[in-house]
Amino acid sequence: xxxxxxxxxxxxxxxxxxxxxxxxxxxxxxxxxxxxxxxxxxxxxxxxxxxxxxxxxxxxxxxxxxxxxxxxxxxxxxxxxxxxxxxxxxxxxxxxxxxxxxxxxxxxxxxxxxxxxxxxxxxxxxxxxxxxxxxxxxxxxxxxxxxxxxxxxxxxxxxxxxxxxxxxxxxxxxxxxxxxxxxxxxxxxxxxxxxxxxxxxxxxxxxxxxxxxxxxxxxxxxxxxxxxxxxxxxxxxxxxxxxxxxxxxxxxxxxxxxxxxxxxxxxxxxxxxxxxxxxxxxxxxxxxxxxxxxxxxxxxxxxxxxxxxxxxxxxxxxxxxxxxxxxxxxxxxxxxxxxxxxxxxxxxxxxxxxxxxxxxxxxxxxxxxxxxxxxxxxxxxxxxxxxxxxxxxxxxxxxxxxxxxxxxxxxxxxxxxxxxxxxxxxxxxxxxxxxxxxxxxxxxxxxxxxxxxxxxxxxxxxxxxxxxxxxxxxxxxxxxxxxxxxxxxxxxxxxxxxxxxxxxxxxxxxxxxxxxxxxxxxxxxxxxxxxxxxxxxxxxxxxxxxxxxxxxxxxxxxxxxxxxxxxxxxxxxxxxxxxxx
Amino acid sequence: xxxxxxxxxxxxxxxxxxxxxxxxxxxxxxxxxxxxxxxxxxxxxxxxxxxxxxxxxxxxxxxxxxxxxxxxxxxxxxxxxxxxxxxxxxxxxxxxxxxxxxxxxxxxxxxxxxxxxxxxxxxxxxxxxxxxxxxxxxxxxxxxxxxxxxxxxxxxxxxxxxxxxxxxxxxxxxxxxxxxxxxxxxxxxxxxxxxxxxxxxxxxxxxxxxxxxxxxx
Numbered sequence: 078x079x080x081x082x083x084x085x086x087x088x089x090x091x092x093x094x095x096x097x098x099x100x101x102x103x104x105x106x107x108x109x110x111x112x113x114x115x116x117x118x119x120x121x122x123x124x125x126x127x128x129x130x131x132x133x134x135x136x137x138x139x140x141x142x143x144x145x146x147x148x149x150x151x152x153x154x155x156x157x158x159x160x161x162x163x164x165x166x167x168x169x170x171x172x173x174x175x176x177x178x179x180x181x182x183x184x185x186x187x188x189x190x191x192x193x194x195x196x197x198x199x200x201x202x203x204x205x206x207x208x209x210x211x212x213x214x215x216x217x218x219x220x221x222x223x224x225x226x227x228x229x230x231x232x233x234x235x236x237x238x239x240x241x242x243x244x245x246x247x248x249x250x251x252x253x254x255x256x257x258x259x260x261x262x263x264x265x266x267x268x269x270x271x272x273x274x275x276x277x278x279x280x281x282x283x284x285x286x287x288x289x290x291x292x293x294x295x296x297x298x299x300x301x302x303x304x305x306x307x308x309x310x311x312x313x314x315x316x317x318x319x320x321x322x323x324x325x326x327x328x329x330x331x332x333x334x335x336x337x338x339x340x341x342x343x344x345x346x347x348x349x350x351x352x353x354x355x356x357x358x359x360x361x362x363x364x365x366x367x368x369x370x371x372x373x374x375x376x377x378x379x380x381x382x383x384x385x386x387x388x389x390x391x392x393x394x395x396x397x398x399x400x401x402x403x404x405x406x407x408x409x410x411x412x413x414x415x416x417x418x419x420x421x422x423x424x425x426x427x428x429x430x431x432x433x434x435x436x437x438x439x440x441x442x443x444x445x446x447x448x449x450x451x452x453x454x455x456x457x458x459x460x461x462x463x464x465x466x467x468x469x470x471x472x473x474x475x476x477x478x479x480x481x482x483x484x485x486x487x488x489x490x491x492x493x494x495x496x497x498x499x500x501x502x503x504x505x506x507x508x509x510x511x512x513x514x515x516x517x518x519x520x521x522x523x524x525x526x527x528x529x530x531x532x533x534x535x536x537x538x539x540x541x542x543x544x545x546x547x548x549x550x551x552x553x554x555x556x557x558x559x560x561x562x563x564x565x566x567x568x569x570x571x572x573x574x575x576x577x578x579x580x581x582x583x584x585x586x587x588x589x590x591x592x593x594x595x596x597x598x599x600x601x602x603x604x605x606x607x608x609x610x611x612x613x614x615x616x617x618x619x620x621x622x623x624x625x626x627x628x629x630x631x632x633x634x635x636x637x638x639x640x641x642x643x644x645x646x647x648x649x650x651x652x653x654x655x656x657x658x
Numbered sequence: 659x660x661x662x663x664x665x666x667x668x669x670x671x672x673x674x675x676x677x678x679x680x681x682x683x684x685x686x687x688x689x690x691x692x693x694x695x696x697x698x699x700x701x702x703x704x705x706x707x708x709x710x711x712x713x714x715x716x717x718x719x720x721x722x723x724x725x726x727x728x729x730x731x732x733x734x735x736x737x738x739x740x741x742x743x744x745x746x747x748x749x750x751x752x753x754x755x756x757x758x759x760x761x762x763x764x765x766x767x768x769x770x771x772x773x774x775x776x777x778x779x780x781x782x783x784x785x786x787x788x789x790x791x792x793x794x795x796x797x798x799x800x801x802x803x804x805x806x807x808x809x810x811x812x813x814x815x816x817x818x819x820x821x822x823x824x825x826x827x828x829x830x831x832x833x834x835x836x837x838x839x840x841x842x843x844x845x846x847x848x849x850x851x852x853x854x855x856x857x858x859x860x861x862x863x864x865x866x867x868x869x870x871x872x873x874x875x
Contacts, residue, residue, distance in 0.1 A: 104702070108795040109730075110767060111749035160756065162777075179777070198774065433745055436732065438809075441731075441743035490733060490741040493805055493864045497740070562860055 082617045084642065085584035123510040124228070128195050131174045131229045132157040141222060143178075148185050148595040153191070159222060162197075165205075172209065176218050182207055209413035210389045219555050261295065263350035266359040266410045267306070268336050268597025269299035271398035275311075288317045295335060298399035306365050307394040310334040323379075330371045334364050336395065339416070340548060342502070343531075348654050357410065359403035360522060360531065362547070364416045364515050367391040384427045389421050392515060414547040418634070419457030419476075433488060435500070440496045444486040449507070452516075453477035460514055465608060466549045467511045467539040480516050486658055498559045500658045505552030508604055512551060519548035520622075523651045524658075525555045528639035529594065530646070534600040538608075554615060555598030557658060559589040561630065589631040594657070597623045597655035631658065672700060683711045684859040685810045690793060698797035698870045701730060701806040705862075706794075707754070708812070709785040717814035718762070723754035730794055735803040735867050744804070745806045747796050764788065801872035808828065810861040 091165040093465035098376035133136055139155055144162040147153055150167035157174040165186035173188055182188055184204035191209035192199060195218045200208055220228045246610075254276055263269035277291040280533045295310035315327030339362040344352065353359040368390035376382045397413040400445030410650060427448035433439035454477070459470040470476065482504035502525060506512050520526050521533035537543055538551035602609045610616050635653035640646065684706050689699040706728065710716050732745035733818055734787040762784040765775040778784040797805045 105766075105790050105792045106795060107703075107749055107768065108790050218793055332764075434743055435729070490743070491740060492735070493733070493741075493807060 084220070096341070100649070124193075124195060124212075124214060125220065127571075128157070128174050128176050128218065129220060129230070130230045131155070131172075131193075132159060132176060135173075139226065139488065139543060141226075149184075159220075176220060177279060177516070180329075190457045250277055251282075253628070263346050264400070265336070265350065265356040265361065266353060266361060266397045266400060266582050267299075267363045267395050268295075268297040269398060270354075271310075271336075272296040272298065277303075285320050287324070288316070288495065289318070290315045297336075297398075299400045300421060301396060301398055303396050305393070306336075307334065310365075325376045326374070327376075328371075328373045330370050331654050334367045336367050338363055339414075340518060343520075343522035345655070351654055353400075353402065355403045357405035357408055359397075359411065362414050365393045365395045367393070380431050382429045384425075386425045386427075387423070388425075389420065389422050389584040391595060394414060397417070413544040414514060414543075414545040414588070415460045417457050417459045419454045419513075421452050421454045421513075423450050423452040439488040440490050441488055444488075446485035447481070447485075449479070449481045449508075451477070451479045455512075455532075457513065457524055462514075462549065463541050466536060466602060470510070476510050476513075478512055478516070480505060480512060481507045482518075493561050494561060494613040498557075498658065501555070502557075502559040503552070503554035503598075505550065511604075514547065514549075517548045518550050518553040518600060520550075520553050520555055520598045523559065524654070525596065526598045526622060526624055526641075527594075527626060527637060527651045527657075528641035528646060528649055529622060529644075530649075534598070534622065536602050549602075551603040552610075552615075553598065553600035555596065557596045559592055559657065560593045561592045564589045564629070566593050592628045592630050592635070592657075593626075594637070594639070595623070595625045596639075597600075597621045598655040668745065670757060675743050683708045683714065683812060683861065687806060687808050687863045687864055687865045694797055696799065696801075696871050696873050697805065697868070698799070698804070698834045700797050700810070701794050701865055703728065703730070703792040703794060703870050704789070705810065706789055708788055709781055713873070715781075718753065718755040719757075721755065722814040723752055725811075726751040726753070726815050727813075728792075728813075730796065730808045731807045731809075732796060733807060734800070735805060737803075742755065744798055747794065751788065753784065755764050764866070770865070779823050798870050800873045801834055802872055803869055806865045809864045810863075811859070812861070813858045851865060 079588045112338035130398065132139060136155060136460055138152070140156065140158040140163070141160065142158075143160060145162070145164040145170060146167040148166045151170065152167070152326060153393055155171045155174075156163070157176070158178055159176045161178045162181060163173065163175055163178065164181045164183060165188055166183040167185070168187045168189075170189055172190035172569075175192070175193045175194040175315070178194075179197040179200060180188075180192055180194050181200045181361045182202060182204050183203035185203075187206040187208070189206075189208040191212070192207065193212045195214045197213070199211055223229055242248055242254055244259070246253055247254040248254075252294070254277050255278075257271070258274040261268070261273055264270050273292050273293045273295055275292040277289065280288045283289060289313075291314045291595040292313045294393065295312070297306075297310070298428045299309050301308070312331060312333045312335055314331040316327055316331060318324040319326040341361075344360045349359065349361050351484065363624075368388055370386055370388035372386035374382055374384040394415045395413060397410045421489060425448055428446070430443060432442035433444050435440045442575070453475070455475055456473050457470075458472045459467075459476075484500070484502045486496050486500045487519075488496070505518050519532045519535035522531040522536070526534070532546045532548065532555070533548065535546060535548050537547070583642060597618075599616045601616055603612050605611065621643070622641060623643045624639050624641040626637050628637030628639075635656070637651045637653065637657075638648055639651060640648045668770045686706075687692040688704070691699075691700055693699050708724070708726070709718070717724055727748065727750050728750050730746065731743055734742040734744050736742060738874045749769075752763075752767065752772075754763045754765075755761070756763065762780070762781065763775045764784060764787055766773045771774040776785065776787065
């Protein structure tokens with residue numbers, strides 16, 4: 078009877094135990110506003126050097142890996158251990174050094190020397206004795222064990238994203254000098270893959286003003302048979318920034334000879350580079366700017382910045398080269414359009430306001446950027462354009478114009494599952510003479526209005542043949558709306574076929590959003606005359622192009638189908654490497 | 659590009675037929691049973707199955723630390739209108755394995771500070787530690803209907819990222835400073851990581867809505 082009662086109690090306890098344990102042992106409190114109590118200060122460099130010297134000393138008993146000194150055992154002399162737990166249950170007579178490991182002094186253990194622990198902790202159990210001094214540093218020591226068994230400082234290798242770059246820094250007094258060599262981090266049909274190289278000097282000022290001087294040479298590996306552009310360019314920048322803790326004010330100047338895009342749409346720098354390199358489709362046009370610029374920026378908060386700049390440029394046409402592409406390498410590149418060459422003096426005011434809750438996958442907040450510029454030239458050589466686009470301008474005549482460009486994005490969540498995003502992007506001529514080629518705009522293509530072809534709205538008059546598909550419009554305005562919801566099924570699926578699994582890994586398919594989108598936009602010539610819209614008006618909505626589409630956004634990769642509903646166009650499939658906006 | 663698009667589309671839609679679901683990491687959320695003074699309830703986060711998922715096991719066995727990044731948002735529900743984001747918090751858990759020691763290390767990183775790493779000799783012990791519910795000390799103080807959303811990004815780090823992580827654990831509070839890069843640079847790294855077969859996963863969860871009362875003094 079007793080045995081059965083005991084069994085019943087045991088069974089009751091066994092049934093009760095999990096909930097009891099669950100109540101008092103399993104919940105972790107996360108207090109996001111407070112830093113952890115036991116933070117991990119890194120060991121100072123001199124301490125790391127000291128423990129390495131101790132470990133490497135021939136008078137030290139070196140241990141690598143975990144080691145237990147058993148009860149009753151005695152170890153005499155200096156001991157050092159690397160990457161392991163030293164458990165002392167016996168007696169250790171001498172100093173102890175532990176590198177990237179723990180020292181545990183058991184109930185029967187005694188350590189009668191000083192203990193230094195870097196990258197670990199000292200755990201003295203009840204009954205354990207430590208008679209010397211303690212010195213602990215939680216941060217891991219950046220050391221490694223050489224084939225000889227001795228330790229050395231580990232130098233950090235280059236990061237994977239910077240495999241194609243190298244840099245070396247050294248300090249002289251207050252000045253840090255960095256020599257770097259890397260790519261321009263994009264790919265285009267004018268320069269190919271530009272290589273940037275040169276020094277950067279930064280100085281932390283005594284009165285809270287930091288200074289930076291940077292010189293970057295730009296080597297363009299693709300040849301230019303026309304010799305219109307140089308094989309080498311440069312950007313030299315000098316800047317002063319106020320307040321070392323948080324830079325909120327900066328003033329600087331730069332000189333440059335560089336290739337710039339005419340429009341920074343339809344695709345961003347990264348996607349345009351990939352498209353050029355892989356598919357031989359460069360969605361941007363370029364010109365060369367040689368000049369000087371002075372600028373001042375103010376950042377009242379981390380989310381808001383205002384920049385004022387003045388620059389004087391010699392803007393020049395550059396031809397497309399013939400860089401290599403993975404696919405369609407035999408095809409000819411789309412010509413890079415001629416621009417209105419000349420010297421331009423430009424004043425520009427730019428603002429940026431960003432309250433997004435996530436830089437890559439926002440679901441709330443604003444992202445606003447806008448810039449307005451006033452520019453003039455006394456020696457511009459305007460390209461001859463169809464009269465419908467721009468009346469002839471005499472070369473060398475005084476020439477001035479103003480341009481505005483804005484991009485307003487709003488992200489919101491309707492309910493726990495449905496998110497929405499809206500974007501209004503546009504701008505163009507706001508005053509003065511007609512815009513030069515390098516300030517004109519267009520719409521259509523894979524980003525804004527994806528249901529239309531590349532630059533379907535570029536204001537080229539009927540019958541005007543232009544293989545470069547140059548942007549010729551004075552103004553453009555587009556509105557994009559997007560609703561997205563998370564797809565219930567999880568991705569990636571567990572694929573057992575090795576080939577398919579490899580494809581899935583390379584594509585990086587993660588969890589997916591279903592995206593429904595609608596876009597509308599119009600690009601037009603402004604002014605008086607046939608086919609133009611008066612300066613103080615925008616086109617009637619009935620004249621705007623509209624497209625709708627649906628897609629799957631898998632985090633790093635998006636596949637969309639879009640179709641124009643205001644014109645007879647086929648359904649277009651668009652592959653994106655990032656969110657649309 | 660269209661042909662490529664069709665291939666990709668087919669892959670996405672055919673994948674379920676080709677796939678067999680195995681043990682997968684998952685995340686869920688619940689509301690704390692005990693309400694605060696104003697009726698608000700703190701969120702509790704549950705992460706399950708990380709180390710029973712073979713992809714993450716393999717990553718650990720290959721000495722690649724796993725970073726679990728939790729991003730929790732507090733939303734105010736406004737029926738018929740856009741919900742309002744009223745707060746957000748973020749923390750990380752880093753899991754690594756020292757192959758020579760055959761030990762697991764778990765480090766909690768809160769407010770850009772790393773706690774003392776916890777070491778485990780057994781995978782089961784590590785899994786048990788990781789699956790403990792995490793009660794997040796955040797709740798709305800205004801009146802209204804609220805809910806929480808959670809995005810958990812689980813990634814295996816590259817060797818270079820390991821160096822970055824170690825730099826962070828060594829006290830550098832801004833380890834990303836030199837690696838923000840451009841989309842092109844990130845794209846290269848992403849592609850290489852994929853080719854290398856390193857897993858990455860984003861999980862999402864949300865709670866039910868709850869009412870918060872206004873407290874008057």
